[in-house]
Each structure stands twice: as structure tokens, then as C-alpha cells.
Amino acid sequence: MKKLEEFCKERWLWKEGLIIAICAALFYVYFQRPIGISSGYATLSYLLSESSVDFNRAKIFAIVNIGIIFGAMIAAWSERCLGKWKLFGKKIRWKQLSLALAGGLLMGYGAKIANTCLVGTMLSGIPNGSFQGWFFLLFLVPGVPVGVYLIKLVNGFTLNSANRKNAGQGGSQT
Structure with missing residues (x-):
């Protein structure tokens, strides 16, 4: 927990940019298209509105959005644990x-x-x-x-x- 606290105290500007650039590049290389968010939410909405959800029909972009939601939850939780979230x-x-x-x-x-x-x-x-x-x-x-x-x-x-x-x-x- 101490290492996480030290990591969160310093500015991240170049680290965040590098992480985002690497993720975007890997996503582009693997899926042959850039990252997008809004289409994935529409797909999730459609799938969840059906009586039975068939995740075989889910596009990877909808699944990426689930990761974004959980990532935001983890980030909020870590900020709360460090006493910074207000x-x-x-x-x-x-x-x-x-x-x-x-x-x-x-x-x-x-x-x-x-x-x-x-x-x-x-x-x-x-x-x-x-x-x-x-x-x-x-x-x-x-x-x-x-x-x-x-x-x-x-x-x-x-x-x-x-x-x-x-x-x-x-x-x-x-």
C-alpha cells in the first residue's frame, strides 16, 4: 500500500501519456481500428435489453467498455483508500x-x-x-x-x- 501511495502522489503526465499511447497502439495493431467508446456502449445497451444476453455477439468494443467501467471503479476506490477522493x-x-x-x-x-x-x-x-x-x-x-x-x-x-x-x-x- 505504501508503494501505491507514493506512486499516486507524484504527477503522472508523461507516464499516463505513455500508457495511453501504448494501449492505443496495441489496440490498433490487434483490431485494425482505433479505440472508440460510444459504439461499445450502444452495443452493451442492445445486448442488455434482450431477454437473454449472448456475449458471443458482443463486439470487443463493448467488452473494452466494461473494462473502462471497472477501471474507473478501481481508480475511484484507490483514491478513496488513499484519502484523496472528495x-x-x-x-x-x-x-x-x-x-x-x-x-x-x-x-x-x-x-x-x-x-x-x-x-x-x-x-x-x-x-x-x-x-x-x-x-x-x-x-x-x-x-x-x-x-x-x-x-x-x-x-x-x-x-x-x-x-x-x-x-x-x-x-x-x-
Whole structure:
């Protein structure tokens, strides 16, 4: 547990990038297509809506998404075990939860309408030089700060000096 705690304390920027690049490359080599998320969720939804689930018909992309869900659960659990997991040091409010759920549903709906997803665009569209990837990036860059501002506005969150110190050390945003 001590090694995990030390590993989680340091910044991961280059390590995370390297891990993601290796996983994306291996996925591309093995399946001859880039990683995508939204199609897998649609496949899972279809399979789970049937009376009997036949996992032989499940595409590998749906199974990859199950891994993403479990990976997120493990990451949240490890953060909680290390005492870092907090949501701005406050209880989750219904307003915040409903906005998060609505935002997630709208992102998924938009991904299906656009016939792509955020992960697919970032890991395949931009590196391949597709117009959609660069168009996405053009709106992502200003959109993220606006989204962060709106989240702070809804939550009444301010970044005081104690939070800045924790955020600068790679700690949680309490």
C-alpha cells in the first residue's frame, strides 16, 4: 500500500501519456481500428435489453467498455483508500448530479449523431489529420475552460490558497 501511495502522489503526465499511447497502439495493431467508446456502449445497451444476453455477439468494443467501467471503479476506490477522493469537499447536490447526468447523456447522444466519440477523435482523428478531429480540437480548447467555469459557478467552488497548494502537488481538489 505504501508503494501505491507514493506512486499516486507524484504527477503522472508523461507516464499516463505513455500508457495511453501504448494501449492505443496495441489496440490498433490487434483490431485494425482505433479505440472508440460510444459504439461499445450502444452495443452493451442492445445486448442488455434482450431477454437473454449472448456475449458471443458482443463486439470487443463493448467488452473494452466494461473494462473502462471497472477501471474507473478501481481508480475511484484507490483514491478513496488513499484519502484523496472528495468532490470539492462538499456533499453531492441533486442539482450538480442532475447536470452531470444530463451532460453525460447529451455527450453520448452527440457522439452517436456525429458517428464518432471523444476518445476516437482524440486518439485517431487528430493523429490521422482528419478535418473532424481538428475541428473538434478547435472547439475543445475554448470549451474546456468555459465548462470548468460553469461547473465552478454551479457548485459555488472557489480555488483558495489551500486548494491551490494541493492542486499544485498533484493532490486532490478539496
